Amino acid sequence: MFIQKMKNSGVWLLAGIIAGMSGCQSGQTAEQKTADSLALCVSQGMPSRAAAIAGATKVEAGKLDTAGMVLIKGGGFLMGADEFPDSRPMHQVVVSDFYMDRHEVTNAQYAEFVKATGYKTVAERPLNPADYPGVPADKLVPGSAVFTPTATKVSLQNPLAWWTYEPGASWQHPEGAGSSIKGRENHPVIHISYEDAAAYARWAGKRLPTEAEWEFAAQGGKGNQTYYWGNELKPGNKWVANIYQGSFPDNNTKEDGYAAAAPVMTFPPNAYGLYDMDGNVWEWCEDFYRPDYYSKSPKENPTGPSDSYDPDEPGAVKRVQRGGSFLCSDQYCIRYKAGSRGKGEVTSGSNNLGFRCVASR
Ligand SMILES: [Ca+2]
Ligand SMILES: [Ca+2]
Numbered sequence: 001m002f003i004q005k006m007k008n009s010g011v012w013l014l015a016g017i018i019a020g021m022s023g024c025q026s027g028q029t030a031e032q033k034t035a036d037s038l039a040l041c042v043s044q045g046m047p048s049r050a051a052a053i054a055g056a057t058k059v060e061a062g063k064l065d066t067a068g069m070v071l072i073k074g075g076g077f078l079m080g081a082d083e084f085p086d087s088r089p090m091h092q093v094v095v096s097d098f099y100m101d102r103h104e105v106t107n108a109q110y111a112e113f114v115k116a117t118g119y120k121t122v123a124e125r126p127l128n129p130a131d132y133p134g135v136p137a138d139k140l141v142p143g144s145a146v147f148t149p150t151a152t153k154v155s156l157q158n159p160l161a162w163w164t165y166e167p168g169a170s171w172q173h174p175e176g177a178g179s180s181i182k183g184r185e186n187h188p189v190i191h192i193s194y195e196d197a198a199a200y201a202r203w204a205g206k207r208l209p210t211e212a213e214w215e216f217a218a219q220g221g222k223g224n225q226t227y228y229w230g231n232e233l234k235p236g237n238k239w240v241a242n243i244y245q246g247s248f249p250d251n252n253t254k255e256d257g258y259a260a261a262a263p264v265m266t267f268p269p270n271a272y273g274l275y276d277m278d279g280n281v282w283e284w285c286e287d288f289y290r291p292d293y294y295s296k297s298p299k300e301n302p303t304g305p306s307d308s309y310d311p312d313e314p315g316a317v318k319r320v321q322r323g324g325s326f327l328c329s330d331q332y333c334i335r336y337k338a339g340s341r342g343k344g345e346v347t348s349g350s351n352n353l354g355f356r357c358v359a360s361r
Helices: 002-019 032-037 050-055 107-117 194-203 213-220
Strands: 071-072 075-079 091-096 098-101 143-147 163-167 282-288 318-322 342-345 358-360
Touching: 032 075, 075 213, 091 213, 098 213, 107 194, 194 282, 213 282, 213 318, 282 342
Parallel strands: none
Antiparallel strands: 071 098, 075 091, 098 358, 143 163, 282 318, 318 342
8 A cells, every 4th residue: 555655656756747847858869769778868757866965975985995806907999889979989098907896786785885884875865845846745755767668569769668766766675665685685786876876986995987997898808899798699699698688668588587687797707807797787987978078088098078968968967877787689778789878867776777886006
């Protein structure tokens, strides 16, 4: 009963938010429409909680322990991909040595951080009525975006057909108020906003990767290929990353074994010993997002533009996300392909979004 009530108010909240704004798919090119799932739509179809940032827990910087990290020897590489307008031009970049987490940060790791600091993620914080004029305060319930398969085939133009604002959804309750992470300690933590990821990184004495570091690490020394694992979708007829098979978003055939996130390190690592750089969950990077950055990027250790701009949602502050997720396939959300860029509004999370950390040497 309680959950049902929460659900109803969430739907109401979502509908109210959508009604008050222009369609989140307006003005996009055909390429953009099929390029992302939640990322293009999140700030208009889902609550953006800029005000919740003010309620952040102060997290002290911790001491680095490189256990569980891989030392990536720096070097030069060709960054970008010709296939995507915002990943052009391909350009030479040099990065210094750095350490990178072998796998996405897990629920168990995030739980340790929360236990030590009392940190509350953005999805768990109350929504500020000032951000939602016209929506009664009692309808403003914390929550996050959860993917729900549709019953039948639908047009791929409206992500809100499969994304639901789920009241009570957070890293501890991935599918909403009645769910838990029990038995999923080794799964990547999800429903993580940029701030939640950055706070963890700080506590661990680490930081979020720059976009250049992330791509250099993902290439694993192999250079530019179609996918980070190589040029073949299914090398040796095997799925080597947790992505999406079947018809999106109604029928996931789970040929790779997983409809949602898989435990970290389920699929083979790359040549650097890094897991799930392709797929499983999207990963936050530190860089602000701008589609034109690659034409201006410095060559040495680029750290991204000084502010963000996404022509699809000009008012939203966005940072880069990389690697795609269990919802990506060549049919939809093709941005798990090598060199492509994702982007996300900084206060928003979803059940296919997590992160991993790096540290300078
Ligand atoms: Ca899968
Ligand atoms: Ca990943």
